[in-house]
Amino acid sequence: MSTTTAQDTSTSTPEKKKPIVIITIGMAGAGKSTFVQQINSYLHSQNPPKPPYVLNLDPAVANVPFEPNIDIRDTVNYHEVMKQYNLGPNGGILTALNLFTTKFDQVLDLVEKRADTVDYVILDTPGQIEIFTWSASGAIITDAVASSLPTVVAYIIDTPRTTAPATFMSNMLYACSILYKTKLPFILVFNKTDVQPHDFAIEWMHDFEKFQDALAHHSGTTDDEGEPTYMNSLMNSMSLVLDEFYQHLTAVGVSSVTGDGIKEFFDAVEASRTEYETEYLPELQQAKAAREQQLQAAKEDSMNRLMKDLAVDRARNPEAAEQDRWDPEEEGDDDDDDEINIIDRSEEPWPGQYVDLTRARRQEDEAFAWPRPV
């Protein structure tokens, strides 16, 4: 018989779960920023409110419809980067992200300090998807967060623009490549369902024949003689490959404008936590242990060779070896590790002050600091 009383359960405080990191990616214009704003406001409207910790990683965005806690634009001036390195817009964004990545350990420290008070950490990524998904910086940032906190990738899809079978297929192949690159729990977020419901996409994902049917009836899939075109045959075979891929992911439909489906999105995020813990984490730990073993072996090998060289040097020149002593007085004070230049805006004054998002970029006015919500 259980002896647990109501009082017992009320006094025992369950251990706080680690916050879950949501990395939002998507093609330009898919609605990432609007989606981040919507999930941000959904979390604020919960009872009790669950304000997330938001990071903006897009250095080129003029205005964001939410207030990030950490903003890449506070650290790197994208226009200056373009000027100084003589780069175009995409090179500028990539270089700005690379520069920011060199300070990402500080970002992680700030995020980890908040781990006890927040349930969600949200990352909004640059508009040009490949800058994040196919760059070294994107991989470093993703690996860094995923190795310290449960992480899920939310792939935002512009549903009205993906109703053609060929576009749908391309989008799914892109999602597939990101899934296999990051190996993280993955949620397909069919956005803008207020304009175009996403039922067709779910049907195509679950019923291979329905997709082939749509393919056969879509214009451009047969040639003048009514024979399937090369593209059509290719897509048919691809859809067979994708069948396996669909089983590894969750799909939800949302409208970032009306807020429809946002609750279902968070249900999917919660389910991803288990997937992260049971699938991703053990693999990560195995890879980490193997890397550490390799590193240790390499270190030992270098050390052995160094000691051998030193012994030879000392034997050849015993006088110089005698004078070769470390003098702490000579040490320069060039350690700049303490320099903190990542700004956590959560600490700022003027809580609740109205923010005019239409005003000039803050880089033009260095003294301007954004007010924070309560």
Ligand SMILES: Nc1nc2c(ncn2[C@@H]2O[C@H](COP(=O)(O)OP(=O)(O)OP(=O)(O)O)[C@@H](O)[C@H]2O)c(=O)[nH]1
């Ligand atoms: N109808 C409708 N429009 C949406 C929705 N989500 C975003 N939009 C619109 O889609 C356009 C692009 O949205 P953004 O949030 O700027 O998209 P983004 O992916 O951040 O774009 P980038 O700035 O290129 O990264 C805007 O005009 C939004 O108002 C939605 O759920 N429904």
